[in-house]
Amino acid sequence: MAEGISVICGDAVDEMKKLPDKSINLVVTDPPYNLGKNYGATNDRMNFDDYMTFSRSWLNEAKRVLTDDGSIYIFMGMRFISYLYIILEQELGMFFNSWITWHYTQGSGKTRGYSPRHDDILFFTKDRDNFTFNLDAVRVPQKYYRSRNNMKGANPGNVWEFSHIHYCNSSRMNHPTQKPEALFLRMILASSNEGDTVLDPFCGSGTSLRVCQQSARNAIGIDINPDYTAMTLERLAGEFHGFDSSDARINRVPAGKNHTNQIPIWREENS
Numbered sequence: 001m002a003e004g005i006s007v008i009c010g011d012a013v014d015e016m017k018k019l020p021d022k023s024i025n026l027v028v029t030d031p032p033y034n035l036g037k038n039y040g041a042t043n044d045r046m047n048f049d050d051y052m053t054f055s056r057s058w059l060n061e062a063k064r065v066l067t068d069d070g071s072i073y074i075f076m077g078m079r080f081i082s083y084l085y086i087i088l089e090q091e092l093g094m095f096f097n098s099w100i101t102w103h104y105t106q107g108s109g110k111t112r113g114y115s116p117r118h119d120d121i122l123f124f125t126k127d128r129d130n131f132t133f134n135l136d137a138v139r140v141p142q143k144y145y146r147s148r149n150n151m152k153g154a155n156p157g158n159v160w161e162f163s164h165i166h167y168c169n170s171s172r173m174n175h176p177t178q179k180p181e182a183l184f185l186r187m188i189l190a191s192s193n194e195g196d197t198v199l200d201p202f203c204g205s206g207t208s209l210r211v212c213q214q215s216a217r218n219a220i221g222i223d224i225n226p227d228y229t230a231m232t233l234e235r236l237a238g239e240f241h242g243f244d245s246s247d248a249r250i251n252r253v254p255a256g257k258n259h260t261n262q263i264p265i266w267r268e269e270n271s
């Protein structure tokens with residue numbers, strides 16, 4: 001296993017309680033949405049009050065372990081996201097930065113209502129002004145290259161389009177809610193620096209840890225299901241052949257430029 005990456009099998013709150021105060025630079029996590037998914041070891045359909053108690057407990061620990069300039073990103077479905085927002089802002093006194101929509105083009109179908117095509121991600125910081133945000137690390141090619149546009153590329157915005165990792169994809173693990181690595185990559189590159197420590201208390205198949213391993217971050221991943229922590233260890237030990245997903249905008253051909261889909265080459269030409 002990569003140096004600086006720990007995988008812990010246990011309950012998120014119990015394990016977070018063992019971490020020192022202010023020891024984590026970034027929490028980036030995809031907790032159970034309480035929509036009845038089968039994660040084997042847990043009940044993903046708690047009553048409302050129990051889910052709020054569970055959410056409060058782990059969010060409270062997350063805030064405690066974050067450094068003063070730390071940030072948190074939380075994936076969440078529509079049913080509970082507004083309640084988590086209130087806990088973060090009103091109860092924990094954290095600072096709202098962005099509400100990111102992850103838009104996907106395929107998913108389950110509804111016949112009496114509109115088929116869901118997005119999950120959302122809350123980005124809060126512990127301090128209002130003092131936090132890491134490496135915009136240059138996450139820029140995407142501009143749609144048009146005009147003098148008034150930033151030649152380093154565009155801010156990716158708060159609507160992110162990535163496909164799910166389909167079951168026929170060779171990178172697909174045997175986990176019901178595996179997320180695309182590119183989603184985690186963007187958050188980790190923007191909101192942490194090399195050598196920082198990232199915590200994912202609900203790491204599932206290990207997507208966040210794989211990204212940390214490949215982007216020179218230390219990481220701690222926790223999951224309650226031993227099958228998933230074993231899966232994560234196996235994933236981390238596998239050879240790396242590139243991330244399993246990318247933003248389609250990376251293929252934009254800047255108007256008036258020679259064809260290239262690699263932003264660093266374009267930057268060299270224009271520096």
Ligand SMILES: C[S@@+](CC[C@H](N)C(=O)[O-])C[C@H]1O[C@@H](n2cnc3c(N)ncnc32)[C@H](O)[C@@H]1O
Nearest residue numbers: 011012030032039178179202204205207223224
């Ligand atoms: C939405 S999934 C995470 C998926 C992950 N992002 C990925 O890409 O594979 C949530 C995970 O939380 C785990 N989990 C549920 N309750 C937990 C608890 N109390 N403590 C730790 N892990 C828990 C589940 O086993 C599940 O793997």
